[in-house]
Amino acid sequence: MSHNRAVAYKGPGEVEVIDIDYPTYELKDGPGVNPANVGRQLPHAAILKVVTTNICGSDQHMVRGRTTAPTDLVLGHEITGEVIDTGPGVEFIKKGDLVSVPFNISCGRCEMCKTRRTEICLNVNPDRPGSAYGYVDMGGWVGGQAEYVLVPYADWNLLKFPDRDQAMEKILDLTMLSDIFPTGFHGAVSAGVGPGSSVYIAGAGPVGTAAAVGAQLLGASVVIMADMNADRLANAATFGCETIDVSQEDPRQGIARILGREEVDCGVDAVGFEARGHGKDAKEAPATVLNTLMDVTRAGGALGIPGLYVTGDPGGVDEAAQEGSLSLRLGLGWAKALSFTTGQCPVMKYHRQLMEAILHDKVQIADAVNAAAISLNDAPAGYAKFDSGVATKYVIDPHGVTGKVQPV
Structure with a gap:
């Protein structure tokens, strides 16, 4: 052969x-x-x-x-x-x-x-x-x-x-x-998802969907999926997820609409380095998801980050992004004592x-x-x-x- x-x-x-x-x-x-x-x-x-x-x-x-x-x-x-x-x-x-x-x-x-x-x-x-x-x-x-x-x-x-x-x-x-199933599950585990948790998952593609299924398997009470793709959000709703279209709604406002408060227990980044900003016609802004997760995750919470980040991106929006350097609000994450888990699953x-x-x-x-x-x-x-x-x-x-x- x-x-x-x-x-x-x-x-x-x-x-x-x-x-x-x-x-x-x-x-x-x-x-x-x-x-x-x-x-x-x-x-x-x-x-x-x-x-x-x-x-x-x-x-x-x-x-x-x-x-x-x-x-x-x-x-x-x-x-x-x-x-x-x-x-x-x-x-x-x-x-x-x-x-x-x-x-x-x-x-x-x-x-x-x-x-x-x-x-x-x-x-x-x-x-x-x-x-x-x-x-x-x-x-x-x-x-x-x-x-x-x-x-x-x-x-x-x-x-x-x-x-x-x-x-x-x-x-x-x-x-x-x-x-994708272990990767999404790892994102949920490293975000600290457990029985009764509320979870915000950025990205309703396959890894984000796997993270949502994993969060449900771990006992989450509410899984919120955020994306700009209407078809992917509609798919998330078919298996019990709440959804936020971040081209139309601010994440905090969407979380408040769903939970009655503006923060969740756990956050998962299933987008990675090609993230876009929020709002209609938003352009690429690679730190958007990580900064949003720090904003919407409660103090003492954790972020699972299975979304891919690279050290070399020829198409990055600026010289910093091209080498994987992003403008993170690390001070916010530090002030809220958030935990971060990055890397391959x-x-x-x-x-x-x-x-x-x-x-x-x-x-x-x-x-x-x-x-x-x-x-x-x-x-x-x-x-x-x-x-x-x-x-x-x-x-x-x-x-x-x-x-x-x-x-x-």
């Missing part, structure tokens, strides 16, 4: 399905691969036939040209697959296993991994702590929006589904375990429990995010539709195994 096709970034606003090498147990040179990683031997890896791989908002940041991603970088960090081969160092994962792949690549050996901080593994990315498939500055591991993908440290990284038939029945839910901290919640019908995350399976060939159209703001989470099915593929 030697063929493989994948979705690659070709320049701002453009992706294309291209032919790439079939995976081997060596990390080869290619777009975005750190030179120190070239030639790295991977006897601990497994080769997966990709069952599902999702288009993520983080991918869209690259495709919009808002990062330093190189041309021909193979995209995709949300991966579910079938193990079809294993390296000689793999002991427990077996051929035929159906597995979820955490988007964080981690070694299981370093100090961070041993303390469950798999999002900042020290051994997989020479550039900085932490790594991911198909993402800029993350070490150059080939992305999973492909027919086949390599997963290093397979025994450590892969979450095996206990029953294949049961998993395939719920595959559009389980595909969310690779990133440590997926392995949550994915097994969330898998059980899916398998035992405690959550229907695919319905909440309006998951839609599409073919690999239709991935460019899926990117374009997702970028237009539709309330849909596109799930690429490269081999047509879900039986649910539909045209974009």
Whole structure:
């Protein structure tokens, strides 16, 4: 077997399905691969036939040209697959296993991994702590929006589904375990959501929706979702969220309308560095969401910040934004003694429990995010539709195994 096709970034606003090498147990040179990683031997890896791989908002940041991603970088960090081969160092994962792949690549050996901080593994990315498939500055591991993908440290990284038939029945839910469901859940957990909490979630896209589902699972009494996209807000209302259209209503006024007071217990940023200001025809203002969360979260509260922030943004609104420097009202956050949790979600901290919640019908995350399976060939159209703001989470099915593929 030697063929493989994948979705690659070709320049701002453009992706294309291209032919790439079939995976081997060596990390080869290619777009975005750190030179120190070239030639790295991977006897601990497994080769997966990709069952599902999702288009993520983080991918869209690259495709919009808002990062330093190189041309021909193979995209995709949300991966579910079938193990079809294993390296000689793999002991427990077996051929035929159906597995979820955490988007964080981690070694299981370093100090961070041993303390469950798999999002900042020290051994997989020479550039900085932490790594991911198909993402800029993350070490150059080939992305999973492909027919086949390599997963290093397979025994450590892969979450095996206990029953294949049961998993395939719920595959559009389980595909969310690779990133957005744990990421949204992590945002809710790090914001301190618990029974009876009131929660303000900025951003009603897939991660914000996952945060809302996670907050409900944690026992929140009121989940308020804020956005400017009417379709996404309407979707949030279908599963019990209150909504604020921040193009029409001030967040404090909206919270007061819903709660009878102007502050919430917990705040979640599911927008990130391409945030816009509030009000009609608002322009990009990247610190807006973080400053709003500090304003509307009660004293002593916490902010979960799963929204992506970067150190290099060629399209930033000014020189400061282009290097990830934002004008934060840190004095306000300090005065209110707010806690902040930033960074990637440590997926392995949550994915097994969330898998059980899916398998035992405690959550229907695919319905909440309006998951839609599409073919690999239709991935460019899926990117374009997702970028237009539709309330849909596109799930690429490269081999047509879900039986649910539909045209974009």
